[in-house]
Amino acid sequence: MRTLIKIAWRNVMRNKRRTVLSALVISVGLSIYILMNSIMAGMDRANIDNLIELSTSSIKISTEQYAEDKESLPLKYGIPFADQLLAYIKEQQHVIGATPRTQFLGQLSNWEDTMPIIGQVVDIKSDETVFSLDNYLVGNYFTGSEENEIMLGKDLADEMGVGVDDYITLYALTRYDSRNADEFHIVGLLNTTDPNINLNTVLISYDTADNFLDLENLITEIDVALERRVSFSQFTNDVDELAQSIKKEFSELRVETFTELASAFLGITEQKKIFGSIMMLIILAIAAVGIFNSVLMSVYERIREIGVLRAQGFERKEIVGLFIWEGIFIGILGSLIGVALGCGFNLYLVIQGFPLDKFVGFQNSGIPYWGTLYGEWNVGAIIFAFCFGMIVALAASYLPSRMASKMEVTKALRFV
Numbered sequence: 001m002r003t004l005i006k007i008a009w010r011n012v013m014r015n016k017r018r019t020v021l022s023a024l025v026i027s028v029g030l031s032i033y034i035l036m037n038s039i040m041a042g043m044d045r046a047n048i049d050n051l052i053e054l055s056t057s058s059i060k061i062s063t064e065q066y067a068e069d070k071e072s073l074p075l076k077y078g079i080p081f082a083d084q085l086l087a088y089i090k091e092q093q094h095v096i097g098a099t100p101r102t103q104f105l106g107q108l109s110n111w112e113d114t115m116p117i118i119g120q121v122v123d124i125k126s127d128e129t130v131f132s133l134d135n136y137l138v139g140n141y142f143t144g145s146e147e148n149e150i151m152l153g154k155d156l157a158d159e160m161g162v163g164v165d166d167y168i169t170l171y172a173l174t175r176y177d178s179r180n181a182d183e184f185h186i187v188g189l190l191n192t193t194d195p196n197i198n199l200n201t202v203l204i205s206y207d208t209a210d211n212f213l214d215l216e217n218l219i220t221e222i223d224v225a226l227e228r229r230v231s232f233s234q235f236t237n238d239v240d241e242l243a244q245s246i247k248k249e250f251s252e253l254r255v256e257t258f259t260e261l262a263s264a265f266l267g268i269t270e271q272k273k274i275f276g277s278i279m280m281l282i283i284l285a286i287a288a289v290g291i292f293n294s295v296l297m298s299v300y301e302r303i304r305e306i307g308v309l310r311a312q313g314f315e316r317k318e319i320v321g322l323f324i325w326e327g328i329f330i331g332i333l334g335s336l337i338g339v340a341l342g343c344g345f346n347l348y349l350v351i352q353g354f355p356l357d358k359f360v361g362f363q364n365s366g367i368p369y370w371g372t373l374y375g376e377w378n379v380g381a382i383i384f385a386f387c388f389g390m391i392v393a394l395a396a397s398y399l400p401s402r403m404a405s406k407m408e409v410t411k412a413l414r415f416v
Helices: 002-014 016-056 064-068 082-090 154-160 195-200 206-212 232-249 263-300 303-311 316-351 360-364 379-405 409-414
Strands: 059-063 095-109 114-122 137-139 149-153 167-173 179-190 201-205 221-226 253-257
Touching: 002 016, 002 316, 016 195, 016 232, 016 263, 016 316, 016 379, 059 064, 059 232, 064 253, 082 095, 082 221, 082 232, 095 206, 114 154, 114 167, 114 195, 114 206, 149 154, 149 167, 149 195, 154 179, 154 195, 179 201, 179 206, 195 201, 201 206, 221 232, 232 253, 263 379, 303 316, 316 379
Parallel strands: 114 201, 149 179
Antiparallel strands: 059 221, 059 253, 095 114, 095 167, 095 221, 137 179, 149 201, 167 179
């Protein structure tokens, strides 16, 4: 066995050009697989990040009564100790922001048309620590002036025929079920990747809502943002741990994570992963054909050498073993280079990301085309890529060498 290994290693080192070409085919195929796997996982992560930063947040907290009647957005189930809860949350590890919000139902009117809307009452100072609406803002954010200010979804404003600096009338039921209407100054429009925000949503500040809706500091929900982790599984662990901590401390409240709030969306994402896996298999199949062809040709070129070895007394199993060891060396070399290249490209993608504004085609993909796509580490995919390169190199070495070893010595010596 030791003799075969030495001969195999000598053959690999002696035929450097053939070895490099075979290893290069393996490394290119595997590095492309690792990079594509990272990009596809990154696209899914970008969609989830958008969902968290625009609507669900990492964790959403409300009273049990409000959660059960949430569809009607009632203004009678406020969190009774919101300040205490906010203070507790901000002390927890990995929390980067927490903000109160109060939702309500209403109607917008431009004196010609009326449209139903979902209103969001936001805290001017803390809302930006949780939600990234400022990345999608056309116009200005709330100034905090005494004038009634409002922000509209871009599609909603287009439907109503209004824009920044125009005025519009908002109708809504107050906390005590009385109907109220007032004129609002449009300070900004929201053009996000969430069609519900674009078409149905308006935002007003708590200072305005306290008078307009008789809120009296009513807060129906608190949204929490946690720091983004490179590993998505680590991020979900952080979210789950904080949710459990809040439930333990404030057992009377409903604490929901983004995985619970967006279960339907995440289900679609899982289905997309199936199609992504099929694409990955196609990439691997193409890589396998290239690897197999490269190693196969190198073996066929040496059938005469096999005949010489047989004439010198080598047994068939020793011939096969010799080429298997050569395949192992080439497989290890190619797989290591491929994994190193793939991880190197992926490291850049994870840290620096790729600016999607270079490709306008992403505009309709659900990812903000002015944003940045980051890669994702997938240790399982890296290990699989390495093993795949080894297995294909071994198979490509074993099959033709086994066939050649069965040839008669005279035929193998005359093989061209």
